[in-house]
Amino acid sequence: MTTDKSSETPSTGSGQAPSTGSGQAPERDKKQLSQSYWALVWWRFKRNRMGIGGMIIVLISLICGTLFAEFFTPYLVNQQSDYIEARPQWPHFIDPDGKFHLRPFVYGLNEEIDMTLHIRVYTVDTSKQYPIHFLVRGVPYKLLGLIPMDTHIFGPDPDDPEAHVYIFGTDGLGRDIFSRIVYGARLSLLLGLIGQALTLIFGATLGAISGYYGGGMDMFIMRTTEFLQAFPREPILLALASIIPDNWDPMWIYFGLTIVLAFVYWGGLARQVRGLVLSIREREFVLAAQSFGASDRRLLFRHLIPNAMSNIIVNATMMIPAMIQSEAFLGFLGLGLRPPLTSWGVLMNEVSSVRAIRYFPWLLIPIPFILISLLGFNMLGDGLRDALDPYSGR
Amino acid sequence: MITYLMRRLGYALIMLVIVSFVSFLIIDLPPGDFMDQKLAELSQRGDRSAETRIEEYRAKYGLDKPLLQRYWMWASNFVKGDFGESFQFERPVKDILGERLQMTILLAMFALAVMWIVAIPLGVYSAVNQYSLGDQVMTTIAFIGMGMPNFLLALLVLFFAVVVMDADITGLFSREFRDAAWSLAKVWDLLKHMWIPSLIAAVTGSAGLIRIMRANLLDTLGMPFVEAARARGLKNRTVIWKHAVRIAINPLVVILGSEHIPGIINRNMLLAYILNLPTIGPVFIGALLVQDSYMAGTCLVFLIMLTLLGNLLADIGLAWLDPRIRLE
Numbered sequence: 001m002t003t004d005k006s007s008e009t010p011s012t013g014s015g016q017a018p019s020t021g022s023g024q025a026p027e028r029d030k031k032q033l034s035q036s037y038w039a040l041v042w043w044r045f046k047r048n049r050m051g052i053g054g055m056i057i058v059l060i061s062l063i064c065g066t067l068f069a070e071f072f073t074p075y076l077v078n079q080q081s082d083y084i085e086a087r088p089q090w091p092h093f094i095d096p097d098g099k100f101h102l103r104p105f106v107y108g109l110n111e112e113i114d115m116t117l118h119i120r121v122y123t124v125d126t127s128k129q130y131p132i133h134f135l136v137r138g139v140p141y142k143l144l145g146l147i148p149m150d151t152h153i154f155g156p157d158p159d160d161p162e163a164h165v166y167i168f169g170t171d172g173l174g175r176d177i178f179s180r181i182v183y184g185a186r187l188s189l190l191l192g193l194i195g196q197a198l199t200l201i202f203g204a205t206l207g208a209i210s211g212y213y214g215g216g217m218d219m220f221i222m223r224t225t226e227f228l229q230a231f232p233r234e235p236i237l238l239a240l241a242s243i244i245p246d247n248w249d250p251m252w253i254y255f256g257l258t259i260v261l262a263f264v265y266w267g268g269l270a271r272q273v274r275g276l277v278l279s280i281r282e283r284e285f286v287l288a289a290q291s292f293g294a295s296d297r298r299l300l301f302r303h304l305i306p307n308a309m310s311n312i313i314v315n316a317t318m319m320i321p322a323m324i325q326s327e328a329f330l331g332f333l334g335l336g337l338r339p340p341l342t343s344w345g346v347l348m349n350e351v352s353s354v355r356a357i358r359y360f361p362w363l364l365i366p367i368p369f370i371l372i373s374l375l376g377f378n379m380l381g382d383g384l385r386d387a388l389d390p391y392s393g394r
Numbered sequence: 395m396i397t398y399l400m401r402r403l404g405y406a407l408i409m410l411v412i413v414s415f416v417s418f419l420i421i422d423l424p425p426g427d428f429m430d431q432k433l434a435e436l437s438q439r440g441d442r443s444a445e446t447r448i449e450e451y452r453a454k455y456g457l458d459k460p461l462l463q464r465y466w467m468w469a470s471n472f473v474k475g476d477f478g479e480s481f482q483f484e485r486p487v488k489d490i491l492g493e494r495l496q497m498t499i500l501l502a503m504f505a506l507a508v509m510w511i512v513a514i515p516l517g518v519y520s521a522v523n524q525y526s527l528g529d530q531v532m533t534t535i536a537f538i539g540m541g542m543p544n545f546l547l548a549l550l551v552l553f554f555a556v557v558v559m560d561a562d563i564t565g566l567f568s569r570e571f572r573d574a575a576w577s578l579a580k581v582w583d584l585l586k587h588m589w590i591p592s593l594i595a596a597v598t599g600s601a602g603l604i605r606i607m608r609a610n611l612l613d614t615l616g617m618p619f620v621e622a623a624r625a626r627g628l629k630n631r632t633v634i635w636k637h638a639v640r641i642a643i644n645p646l647v648v649i650l651g652s653e654h655i656p657g658i659i660n661r662n663m664l665l666a667y668i669l670n671l672p673t674i675g676p677v678f679i680g681a682l683l684v685q686d687s688y689m690a691g692t693c694l695v696f697l698i699m700l701t702l703l704g705n706l707l708a709d710i711g712l713a714w715l716d717p718r719i720r721l722e
Contacts (some may be wrong), residue, residue: 230413232660232697238682239420239690325543329664330547333683351549352668358556367546378541 041310044387051148051206051383065185070141072154072164073179077342079139081164083109083172086122096126105131106165119359130156130163150227171350171361180342181366185373187343191258191327192320192377198262199269200316206266207273208305211279212296222274225267237326239262241335250341257336261323269315276308278318317381321374328369328370344370399706406702410695411469417694418465421687428481428685429457443602455479455688478688482680487692491674497566498673501666502658504588505595513600514646517607518639524612532604539601545664548594552668566671591669595662603646610642617641638658644716651708656701659670659693 035043045051064072078121089106108128114121138159140150156163168177169182210221237260245254280286286303294302307313324344330336332352339346350356356363432447442449452458455478456467468478477487520529567580614620615638623633654661663675670676674693681689 055703082609115433124629171449209463227409227412227416230409230698230699230701231417232656234660234663234693235678235682235690235694236420238679239417242682242685243420245424264695321541329543329545332664333679335683350548354552354556357549361553363548364553367550371542374543375538378537382537 006185020302021212027351041387045383048383048386050379051155051387054379054383055378057372058380061185061373062189066124066189068143069183069186071149072153073176073182074152075179076141077175077179077183078140078340079175079179081170081176081371083111083122083164083166083170084120084174085172085360086166086170086174087124089124089164090130091167094264095129096327101131103131103133105129106167106264117359123238124339128162130160130165132159132165168365177347177362177365180347181344181369182340183342184344184347184366185369187254187337187341188324188345188370189373191243191254191261191337191343192323195258195261195265195323196316196320199266199319200312202262202268203266204273204305204308204312207270208277208300208308209267211274211277212272212300219275221270225270228264228267234262234329237330238333238335240264241330248339250338254337254341257327257330260377261326264285264326265319265323269312269319272315273305273308273312276311280304281308300344314381314385317377317384318379321377324370324374324377402706406699406703406706409702410698414469414472414691414695415465418468418687418691419461420711421685421690424463424679424685427457428687431545431684432481438540439671451481455481457591464687468691472692477692480689481686482684482689487689490677490689491692491696494672494677497671498675501566501588501591501671501673502661505592505599505662506654506657508592508596509599512596512642513603514607514639516600517604518634520604520608521611521615521642529608530631533608533714536601536604539597540605542598542601542654544594544598545663545668547598548591548665548668551590551594576709580713591662591671594665599661599672603649606645606649607642610645614638614642641716644712650706651704651706651711652701653704655707656697658700659697 029227040054058116070076079394085107085142089109091104091106093102093104094100095105106129108125108130109122110125112121112123113119133156135151137150138155140148141150154164154165166176166178168181171177171180206221210218240263241257241261242261244253248256281304286299289299289303327336327343327345328348329345331343332348334349334352336345336349337343344366348370351360351363429448429452432451433445434449440507456464459467471478474660475488479485479493480487480490516532523529566584568583568587568651584630598692615634617638620633623637624630629634659674659678661681666675668681678690680686680691681693
């Protein structure tokens with residue numbers, strides 16, 4: 001009982017954070033009465049600038065990264081080049097003579113060896129200029145794995161074999177960091193989405209069963225979640241992730257990691273759903289359905305879970321960033337996804353030494369992208385939480 | 395009160411036994427053990443007696459015995475205050491943790507102090523001046539800070555320190571002070587290193603506190619007893635700090651107990667790992683990574699003890715702060 005109290009009080013505290021203050025206008029009341037629940041949700045959500053902002057960030061990262069990464073990058077994910085750990089070639093508009101070019105260009109790089117540090121350094125060669133072409137022919141790929149294409153949103157001049165555009169530099173194998181960030185979004189975001197989907201299935205079902213049947217089943221499930229929550233989050237993730245054998249097929253590692261994440265995160269959701277089911281179970285419409293002889297399964301999946309859905313959705317959106325973050329954290333320690341795959345965690349693993357930060361700081365460029373997409377999911381979740389409660393009359 | 399405490403303690407003990415066994419099991423689950431890694435390393439170096447040496451180690455640490463027997467051996471010694479030996483350091487776990495305990499607590503307390511000193515006034519300001527420019531700026535920053543993983547922030551700070559400022563911020567002491575006796579200069583050196591991890595911890599930690607403080611105080615300020623206090627003609631400051639904040643702070647006490655006390659080990663683990671601080675966090679991560687079972691197990695058990703203790707302290711603290719809450 002005391003565990004209940006300590007785990008729930010803070011969340012209700014933050015849950016009550018008021019968002020949009022608004023006076024009730026009479027015409028708004030009329031509109032509210034005649035709209036369906038989801039229309040109301042959308043109508044409320046639209047007015048929340050932060051939620052919309054979050055939705056835009058999430059959509060952009062899903063479209064650019066998860067769906068069409070091949071189109072939005074100049075190079076393929078594991079395409080290597082002779083430029084090893086090259087510095088970023090920032091796009092320029094004004095050349096050394098002070099002339100303005102409408103088409104941005106990058107300067108060429110000259111490779112040198114720093115004899116004291118024994119590392120490659122690149123110097124900017126302003127005599128070589130490579131214009132950036134947009135919607136340009138490049139390496140062929142298959143869009144969505146189906147449609148063969150060779151158009152990239154930007155890239156070097158396809159007719160000049162010397163030309164190259166690494167706007168964020170390259171990594172230790174000469175791969176374009178910008179491209180890797182975009183491709184990394186694919187696996188990282190998908191991991192969050194799939195992991196969250198698994199959590200939803202486990203958590204919501206177990207929570208609903210727990211709340212609906214009560215008794216021994218409830219006791220068992222609740223003790224299990226309490227037990228899981230007694231473990232500190234990061235260490236348990238670390239320990240579980242290191243169970244996945246190194247020599248597995250990368251796709252299996254990916255799958256294993258999603259299961260680990262779902263396993264660690266389902267408890268909170270199950271407890272929340274249980275609470276909701278307990279309160280909905282006593283409502284008149286459920287009792288009515290029950291007295292008509294509806295089966296347990298029908299009650300559970302037609303009445304209880306759909307009514308708890310809005311809370312479940314909010315919880316899900318709020319947990320996705322936690323999962324993406326966990327993947328980055330595990331990847332950083334070398335326990336997440338492993339190289340041939342590219343995710344944000346794998347990119348983070350490349351900056352896990354002070355040496356990398358000192359000499360190749362552009363390997364840190366993925367961090368702002370990770371932070372922005374995490375923020376996007378948080379903003380979306382916050383907006384949804386306010387919007388999904390339209391009858392609250394706030 | 396006594397029965398309540400006894401019940402809590404009994405529950406905690408059962409929990410400890412189960413959790414320690416399960417964590418032992420989980421640490422043991424990955425294929426191979428620490429000695430396999432060590433064997434590979436030794437034979438790579440061309441050590442011919444590697445096989446026999448590893449066998450000796452295995453016998454010494456009891457790794458040749460089945461899991462249950464090993465757990466029992468470790469657990470029964472644990473009760474007597476012997477936590478076993480760390481494989482990677484080849485020294486007793488107790489000594490290694492003992493050396494790092496002081497700095498761990500110091501750093502955690504410092505970070506906590508910074509966090510609370512920053513968060514409470516800002517949260518109160520935000521609530522009292524709701525929708526003012528300051529409130530909006532603060533709410534936005536808190537929102538961004540809350541979603542920010544502190545190890546990513548630590549990497550960015552490390553970048554600024556190393557590349558932009560060309561400073562050495564890893565560790566807690568400069569080289570010349572590392573083994574020196576305590577002196578004023580050493581304390582100053584420590585403070586020079588400590589503000590960075592504390593600041594990072596405070597930025598990410600206080601964001602959530604500010605939000606909760608603000609939301610709760612807003613609720614409390616609308617309550618009749620606050621109105622009554624104002625009606626009695628009390629000064630605004632007294633009304634806010636003595637009447638409203640005292641009630642609104644309850645959830646923060648729960649957080650202090652249930653998150654910040656176990657957080658002494660847990661919270662800034664990765665941050666400490668990146669900045670290479672001499673605290674318990676980095677050795678804990680290291681132990682989990684290389685399957686140093688006794689070390690990792692000991693850290694986990696202490697962590698869970700702190701969690702249970704923190705929850706208990708939070709409940710007692712709440713009952714003391716808020717007379718309406720009874721412990722039964």
